[in-house]
Amino acid sequence: MxxxxxxxxxxxxxxxxxxxxxxxxxxxxxxxxxxxxxxxxxxxxxxxxxxxxxxxxxxxxxxxxxxxxxxxxxxxxxxxxxxxRIMIFQDYGLYPWKSALGNVMFALEAKGVAKSEAKATALHHLEIVGLKDSAERYPHQLSGGMKQRVAIARALAASPQxxxxxxxxxxxxxxxxxxxxxxxxxxxxxxxxxxxxxxxxxxxxxxxxxxxxxxxxxxxxxxxxxxxxxxxxxxxxxxxxxxxxxxxxxxxxxxxxxxxxxxx
Amino acid sequence: MNIGFQKIFSHLVPTVGLLGFISLWQFAAGFYPPVQLPGPLDVLRALRELMTDGVLFSHISISLYRFFSAYLLAVSIAIPLGLFLGSYITARRAMDPLLQVLRPISPIAWFPLAVLWFGIGNAPAIFIIFLSAFFPMLLATIDAVRQIPAIYLKVAANFGAGKMMVFLRVVIPAAFPGIMVGLHIAVGTAWIHLVAGEMLGAQSGLGYLIVDARNFLRTDWILAGMLVVGLLGLAIYRAMRQLEDLLKRRWGGV
CATH class of the missing domain: 3.40.50.300 (P-loop containing nucleotide triphosphate hydrolases)
Structure with missing residues (x-):
């Protein structure tokens, strides 16, 4: 930090x-x-x-x-x-074929973080936005506000400046x-x-x-x-x-x- | 009207429709000799006749073999090629005139060449079925890749995903529902052309059964063959539909 x-x-x-x-x-x-x-x-x-x-x-x-x-x-x-430097969009830009967790993990895996570590980090960031319990849900099962929270968690997972x-x-x-x-x-x-x-x-x-x-x-x-x-x-x-x-x-x-x- | 009755009613309507058609058929058949128009009972008798000596099953199995090998061949070429052409605009532009000219040619028109190139037997039939499945799959895959929302790729680029990761983890899953549509359409066109392909050069299969029956004036066998083609086509189409629904649910209804 x-x-x-x-x-x-x-x-x-x-x-x-x-x-x-x-x-x-x-x-x-x-x-x-x-x-x-x-x-x-x-x-x-x-x-x-x-x-x-x-x-x-x-x-x-x-x-x-x-x-x-x-x-x-x-x-x-x-x-x-x-x-x-991560952009967060109005229409979220979540991948519909990935769960909330999978979407957040994407940010970490793109950086080459190993899967098990990525999962732990992604869960941590979902917790920050209050969505730890919805980690396994898919975007179509989430409300607009929850989707944007997932997008924020995904952005934070990349620890951007x-x-x-x-x-x-x-x-x-x-x-x-x-x-x-x-x-x-x-x-x-x-x-x-x-x-x-x-x-x-x-x-x-x-x-x-x-x-x-x-x-x-x-x-x-x-x-x-x-x-x-x-x-x-x-x-x-x-x-x-x-x-x-x-x-x-x-x-x-x-x-x-x-x-x-x-x-x- | 209560719900239970509505349910029965919704099943009753198609049954009544079908029964109505069959009785009309039976009625009409009374005016013609069986060689010209056999009745439904004649066709059922013919079906049993074909089934008892195992002839029907050998025709069915060879037809299914041709259908699935041609279909899988089309899948294994059309989808990778479609993913490639969908991703690279220059390659797509280079191929477009060729595709636009080849696409409207009926697969049946290839038949003389197919026989010249492949002789008779399985190969020309497989070639015709392949062609009929190939173009719908290819075009659907190209479209599916082109219609991937730009935001998916923007996000991947933003997080620094490598080319391979973008292709495997974004492009393919994003294009998947569109590819599925192509696979679905191709099942229909391929099954239709199966009979045509087998009518023209094969010595076995359901298409052959139908032309061969005509040679012996066994009109009842012709109709039995047609009925089997229709029922099998329906079964394959239904199975495909189930698979598609399953995958769509997994994909979150996009």
Whole structure:
């Protein structure tokens, strides 16, 4: 864990992503941006659709390459996905032919861990997310919240320095969502990975993030970075929470109005 | 209507349908000489006749032998080739024109060549059955690999799984339900072409039984042969279905 304290530092310089629309024109999914993320920071990317938040997290995770600029994590350029940096998806990405245990073991076996050891480690991580009793169940026998817990256990089993989460709780019902937010915070506090969390829910961003990055669309860009000074977990009805909420909502409103102007 | 009655009713309907057909058949047979249209009882008598001297069973066993050897040969070539072509887009592009041209050719059209190449006996029949099973299996396997959700491969890449592990532990199981569909379709097409293959060049088997009976004007034997083909085909199809359901349950209903 000591090593994890100091790693997972991300640095982006002049990073942009362009694509060609059907007319052959060059469009910016993400216009050039600079960004620094410190080790063990919990960063939330929020913004309306088209703001490039998913593009950005895919670039950070190495699933996609920027059109220009450089991304480094702990000083090394990101060129491809790495088991030090695990992405958690909205639709879980669990293998339906494997049990919960088998899915978590996959992360370890991919690293070459022997089966018996992998099983013990996987069970430990299922226990962390409260699913030890469901280890033998298959994904279709699990609820959405449980599936996402398995995906989190699988990610943790790889002991990554960075967790990328792309709207991981967006498909879950409100109560499950609140509970998983608390569990995620607890895991983050215990293991201290750097977390980059994409969401379109401002409350979720404030509740989780030590830093909230508001993004704006057309072209996708960083709009405002807000450091959140709240204890974790915090009280959602606290006046400081409400102040952050007001600040971000006001900014969000402006983003929306501008986007509407653009659309017209 | 209570549930018990509904259950009986749901079994009754197909039985009544079948009995209705058989009595219509018996009725119609009354208007024709047995050589032209034997009745159901004639066919049952013919079936018993064929069974008593063991002729029927030797035809059945040789047909099943041809069917299963051709089917397994098709499985062992089509599935590895399909996995390969599904995984490598360049290879698939290279093979696509050939496949598109070969696929619409009826396996029966290969028959003259099959006899030229393999003579008569088991080989040409096996070749025809093989062809009829090969293409549905190949195309289903290619599709199954191509339709693997990208997220499965993304996850595997993220955790640093090696190429071999991705292929064995992700690609094959992910494609499995789709491959199963191909295997299922191929059972049907292969069984249909079994009779055709045996009618054309073999000296034994159910297809041969049917053409040979025509040569002797034993119409009752023809219909008995057809009935056996139908019942065996149904049995194989059912067995396949059971296997598929079993595997699907294991696979979590994807």
């Amino acid at each position: 000591g090593q994890q304290m100091t790693s997972g530092t991300m640095s982006l310089r002049g990073v942009a992503k362009y694509y060609r629309n059907p007319n052959g024109e060059r469009m910016a999914a993400l216009s050039p941006l600079d960004l620094d993320i410190a080790a063990s920071e919990f960063v939330c990317l929020v913004g309306p659709s088209g703001c490039g938040k998913t593009t950005l997290i895919n670039l950070l995770a190495g699933f996609d390459q920027p059109s220009c600029g450089s991304i480094t994590i702990d000083g090394k350029p990101v060129t491809k996905p790495d088991s030090e 960075v967790l990328f989460m792309d709207e991981p709780f967006a498909a879950l019902d409100a109560f499950t969502r609140l509970r998983l937010q608390d569990e995620l915070l607890r895991i983050w506090q215990e293991q201290q990975p750097t977390v980059v969390f994409v969401t379109h829910d401002l409350d979720e961003a404030i509740y989780l993030g030590s830093k909230v990055i508001l993004m704006a669309p057309y072209p996708g860009r960083l709009r405002k970075i807000v450091d959140i000074q709240l204890p974790r977990p915090c009280d959602r009805t606290d006046s400081v929470f409400a102040a952050y909420r007001r600040e971000l909502f006001r900014e969000f409103q402006l983003v929306h109005e501008e986007a509407m102007d653009y659309a017209i």
